[in-house]
Amino acid sequence: MFMPDGQSANPLRFLAGEGQMADMIRSHDWADTPMGPAETWPHSLRTSLGFVLNSTLLGAVLWGPELRLFYSDGYREMLGDRHPGALGQPVVDVWGETYAPIAESFATVMATGQGFGSRDIRLPMVRDGVQKTTHWNATASPIFGEDGSIMGILNIAIEITDQVKANAERDEQHLALNSENKALSDSVDVRIAERDSDVSKEQAFEQDAERGQLALAAGAIVGTWSWDLTQDRFTIDEAFSKSFGLEDLSRLSGIPLARIVANVHPDDLDGLAAAISEVIARGGAYAHQYRVRQCDGEYHWVEANGRVEHAPDGTPLRFPGVILDVGEKRELVEQRDNAWNDLRQLNAALEDRITERTQELMQSEEALRQSQKMEAVGHLTGGLAHDFNNLLAGILGALDLIALRLEQGRTKDLEKYVTTAQGAAGRAAALTHRLLAFARRQTLLPEPTSVNRLVIDMLGMIQRTVGPGIRIENVAAAGLWPALVDRSQLENSLLSLCINARDAMPTGGRLTIETCNRWIDPGMGKQLNMPEGEYLSMCVSDTGAGMPPEVIAKAFDPFFTTKPLGAGTGLGLSMIYGFAKQSGGQVRIHSEVGEGSMVCIYLPRHHEAGVEADKSVAPLKLVPTNAGETVMIVDDEPSIRMLLTDVLEEMSYHVIQAADSQTGLKILQSDVRLDLLISDVGLPGGMNGRQMADAARVTRPNLKVLFVTGFAESAMLNEGHLSPGMTVMTKPFNIGILTERVRDLISL
Numbered sequence: 001m002f003m004p005d006g007q008s009a010n011p012l013r014f015l016a017g018e019g020q021m022a023d024m025i026r027s028h029d030w031a032d033t034p035m036g037p038a039e040t041w042p043h044s045l046r047t048s049l050g051f052v053l054n055s056t057l058l059g060a061v062l063w064g065p066e067l068r069l070f071y072s073d074g075y076r077e078m079l080g081d082r083h084p085g086a087l088g089q090p091v092v093d094v095w096g097e098t099y100a101p102i103a104e105s106f107a108t109v110m111a112t113g114q115g116f117g118s119r120d121i122r123l124p125m126v127r128d129g130v131q132k133t134t135h136w137n138a139t140a141s142p143i144f145g146e147d148g149s150i151m152g153i154l155n156i157a158i159e160i161t162d163q164v165k166a167n168a169e170r171d172e173q174h175l176a177l178n179s180e181n182k183a184l185s186d187s188v189d190v191r192i193a194e195r196d197s198d199v200s201k202e203q204a205f206e207q208d209a210e211r212g213q214l215a216l217a218a219g220a221i222v223g224t225w226s227w228d229l230t231q232d233r234f235t236i237d238e239a240f241s242k243s244f245g246l247e248d249l250s251r252l253s254g255i256p257l258a259r260i261v262a263n264v265h266p267d268d269l270d271g272l273a274a275a276i277s278e279v280i281a282r283g284g285a286y287a288h289q290y291r292v293r294q295c296d297g298e299y300h301w302v303e304a305n306g307r308v309e310h311a312p313d314g315t316p317l318r319f320p321g322v323i324l325d326v327g328e329k330r331e332l333v334e335q336r337d338n339a340w341n342d343l344r345q346l347n348a349a350l351e352d353r354i355t356e357r358t359q360e361l362m363q364s365e366e367a368l369r370q371s372q373k374m375e376a377v378g379h380l381t382g383g384l385a386h387d388f389n390n391l392l393a394g395i396l397g398a399l400d401l402i403a404l405r406l407e408q409g410r411t412k413d414l415e416k417y418v419t420t421a422q423g424a425a426g427r428a429a430a431l432t433h434r435l436l437a438f439a440r441r442q443t444l445l446p447e448p449t450s451v452n453r454l455v456i457d458m459l460g461m462i463q464r465t466v467g468p469g470i471r472i473e474n475v476a477a478a479g480l481w482p483a484l485v486d487r488s489q490l491e492n493s494l495l496s497l498c499i500n501a502r503d504a505m506p507t508g509g510r511l512t513i514e515t516c517n518r519w520i521d522p523g524m525g526k527q528l529n530m531p532e533g534e535y536l537s538m539c540v541s542d543t544g545a546g547m548p549p550e551v552i553a554k555a556f557d558p559f560f561t562t563k564p565l566g567a568g569t570g571l572g573l574s575m576i577y578g579f580a581k582q583s584g585g586q587v588r589i590h591s592e593v594g595e596g597s598m599v600c601i602y603l604p605r606h607h608e609a610g611v612e613a614d615k616s617v618a619p620l621k622l623v624p625t626n627a628g629e630t631v632m633i634v635d636d637e638p639s640i641r642m643l644l645t646d647v648l649e650e651m652s653y654h655v656i657q658a659a660d661s662q663t664g665l666k667i668l669q670s671d672v673r674l675d676l677l678i679s680d681v682g683l684p685g686g687m688n689g690r691q692m693a694d695a696a697r698v699t700r701p702n703l704k705v706l707f708v709t710g711f712a713e714s715a716m717l718n719e720g721h722l723s724p725g726m727t728v729m730t731k732p733f734n735i736g737i738l739t740e741r742v743r744d745l746i747s748l
Contacts, residue, residue: 015053019073022053024084033088035068044145048154057361058159061143063152066090067106078159080127098123106140106153113150113550115141120160135164137354141365150550156365158357163350170340222302223323225260229280229308229316232256243302243323245294265291265299280319283310289326301327395424425732446484446583448606451538452476455513458491462498462513469508470501477516481536484606485583490538493576497540497599500573504544504597512541518602530586534605541598547591555589576601624652629675629746632656634664634692635708636684640731644678647735648742660685661692668696674703675746681709693726704745708733 015026015038031037041049045063049070052059058074069091076083079094086094092103101123109115117139125134138157145151223240227233235253236246245263249255257276264272268290279286286306291299306321398421402414455474463472483490494513501511518535525532547555555573573587576599580587584604591597631653633644638659645655656672658664662685668674677696679689687695693705707728722728725748729741 015050019053021071021073021076024087025049025053025070028087030088034066035063035088042145042151044143044151048143048152051364051367052154057357057364058157060155061152062091062106062155063143065110067092067110067153069094098125102138109140109142109153110150111550113142113144113553115139120164134159135161137358139361139365148551148554154365156361158354158361160350160354163346163354166346166350222325225306225321225323227257227319227321229319234260236260240323243294243300243325244292247295263293265293267291279308280316283308283316286319286321289330300325301330395421395428398424446486448482449485449487449490450480451483451490451515451536451603452480454487454490455494455515455538458494462495462511465495466498466502466511470505471510473510473512475512475514477514477536479517480515481517481534481605483536483583483603485603486579489579489583490601490603493579493601494538494540496573496576500599501540501542501544501597504542504546509543509596512539514539514541517605520602528586528588528602530602535585535602536605537600537602539598539600541596543596546593546595546597547589548593552589552591573599624650625743626652628652628654630654630656630673631676631678631742632658632664632667632674634658634661634677634679634683634689636660636680636682640680640708643735644738647739651739651742653742661687661689665692665695668692668703669699674700676704676706676742678706678708678742681707697723704748706741706745 015022025038028038035041045061048061052061052070052072058072058078060069060071060075062069067090068088069086070088071079071086079086082094091106092099102121105116117137121136121138123134123136125132127134136157136159138155141154142150143152143154223243224237225240226235228235233253234255234257236244236255237252241247241249241252244260246255246259249259261269261272272288272290275286275288284307286308287303289301289303292302293299303324303326304321305324306319308316309318309320311317398417402417402421405411405414405417455476459472459474466472498511498513505511516537516539518537520528520530520532520535522532577587580601580603585602587599587601589597589599631648633641633648633655634657635641635644636659641657641659645657648655656667656674658667661683664679664683664685665687668677677693679693681689683689683692689707693703693707697703702725705726707722707726708731709728725745727741727745729738
């Protein structure tokens with residue numbers, strides 16, 4: 001079994017931690033369980049379990065088809081008496097009916113690889129011997145094994161039962177207060193009708209008092225009054241006298257306002273006087289609350305409700321009304337406000353806690369994702385190191401033998417060593433190109449391309465690559481539109497798809513390459529995530545095993561591969577996806593398990609004429625020039641400068657060299673003759689090759705420029721927008737093509 005560096009010395013290092021569960025899992029004898037010895041557990045289980053055991057969150061790992069339960073110390077407390085028997089047991093056996101509401105969701109995660117996050121999941125639990133409904137916020141993320149299959153679930157949860165209960169109590173109190181206010185309002189409906197001017201004050205008071213008694217029967221009114229505004233004389237009842245602490249009065253009529261308000265709280269007198277003055281001036285309804293000291297010496301809240309009656313000429317005549325005890329109401333309102341404030345503070349604290357725990361959860365999940373990503377990077381770099389070491393061994397070995405044969409004077413066998421070194425170097429360049437294509441950082445050299453012709457030219461090589469057990473069919477569309485595309489990248493993409501198809505048919509089958517013109521309408525464009533318009537498609541299909549939906553969903557992800565360690569880097573489809581998107585197109589997979597797969601590359605139609613002819617590389621011939629042209633080479637790599645100088649001088653060009661942009665710019669701004677600048681894009685000296693060339697063109701506007709780049713520096717070329725007289729080649733390049741490009745540029 002594969003182990004990261006260092007784990008062989010301590011195979012249980014992933015169980016390091018001070019918690020009870022880490023110690024329990026370390027000491028548990030797993031050899032006689034379906035899990036087997038802990039030393040043999042898969043790396044994906046180790047990584048997930050190490051994260052859970054060293055986290056303060058309530059977390060669990062559900063492993064294998066039976067979702068066997070491993071959990072943290074926080075989860076252990078929640079289990080209650082189910083612990084320790086729950087450890088390593090199927091989750092459905094541990095939780096029973098509590099697991100039922102989420103069983104389907106967890107099964108979906110295992111089937112599709114799509115995680116979920118849910119708020120307010122309601123789960124029945126027995127606590128303190130009582131069946132209760134608990135509330136949870138939870139996430140469930142798939143755990144992928146070393147072969148890309150779904151091996152388990154990482155489950156993180158936060159209980160919110162207290163918050164839900166507090167919110168419900170707040171709502172109930174709110175409803176109760178609203179009902180109380182409505183009942184109090186309905187019980188008091190004091191309307192004092194205007195009296196005819198000939199009705200005596202005594203009769204009016206008797207009628208008011210009769211209404212007041214009816215209201216008193218409802219338990220809301222604690223006194224009535226009638227105030228003769230023309231004489232400043234109050235007539236009150238005994239209840240009013242008691243409510244205002246006026247039991248010492250010898251009579252209940254003819255009382256002035258000053259005596260009535262004698263027991264009003266000093267802090268409320270000004271407000272009461274202003275309210276009385278305002279209603280007397282305007283007439284009509286009146287209501288005002290204030291405190292009055294009663295016989296017990298305590299101040300109590302009352303509310304005065306009445307109506308001021310005016311004569312036809314506007315003279316204030318009479319002010320009858322009732323007194324309501326609002327002490328309990330104000331206490332209830334105050335309790336409600338205090339309760340609301342407490343609940344708001346509790347909610348704020350709970351929200352802060354949830355936010356904090358959620359952030360901790362997100363950080364922990366990000367740490368886990370980063371750990372899984374670094375594990376994938378480890379697999380990738382291991383495979384790349386293996387491939388590069390093999391290629392370098394071929395290059396260095398061939399060069400060593402070339403040097404030995406030259407020393408021995410034996411030049412007869414040099415050609416095969418040169419061919420070996422060139423082949424290995426070409427494969428190394430292709431491997432680097434895949435990495436940069438995946439990152440969409442490659443420098444593309446698009447040109448009008450006949451895709452049908454490209455496929456025909458490659459059929460022989462494809463057949464040799466896939467072997468005789470696979471039959472190849474080429475279904476070429478008549479009148480196929482041309483594409484503006486990097487020919488070599490499209491060739492690499494086609495070959496990579498054919499190799500994938502071969503691997504899906506280990507016992508043989510049929511491989512079909514089909515081209516077609518496509519009009520993508522808005523609906524199809526939305527489905528394929530590409531603009532509407534005219535496209536041509538190149539589809540590679542096989543009769544292999546097919547892919548399940550969860551594999552299709554991850555097929556273009558970086559580092560994802562279903563092949564065993566060392567058999568694939570996980571960059572093939574990622575490279576194709578990056579190339580297609582960078583070319584303005586799209587890639588889509590259509591597959592069903594047992595029915596084979598089809599991968600289609602969509603490329604925009606190129607409307608201009610001039611599709612390229614066959615561009616097979618001719619043998620290198622260095623044709624000398626007789627015009628005495630001068631070429632300047634700026635590159636920080638001495639071996640590149642040396643090789644280019646030797647080639648160009650053999651062609652009779654004068655060559656000037658510079659190792660950085662600062663030195664190069666000084667020469668470019670001098671009076672020396674220069675017919676062509678060959679420059680790397682990434683240069684030391686404070687500016688890149690494009691910036692140096694642009695600065696040189698201020699004084700040399702017609703300077704011809706050939707950029708040579710190692711793919712990853714293409715962004716420095718201003719997204720590929722080159723000025724007239726500028727072109728670009730990617731490293732490594734064929735010397736013959738370079739010399740042709742030099743001659744073409746100088747002759748412009």
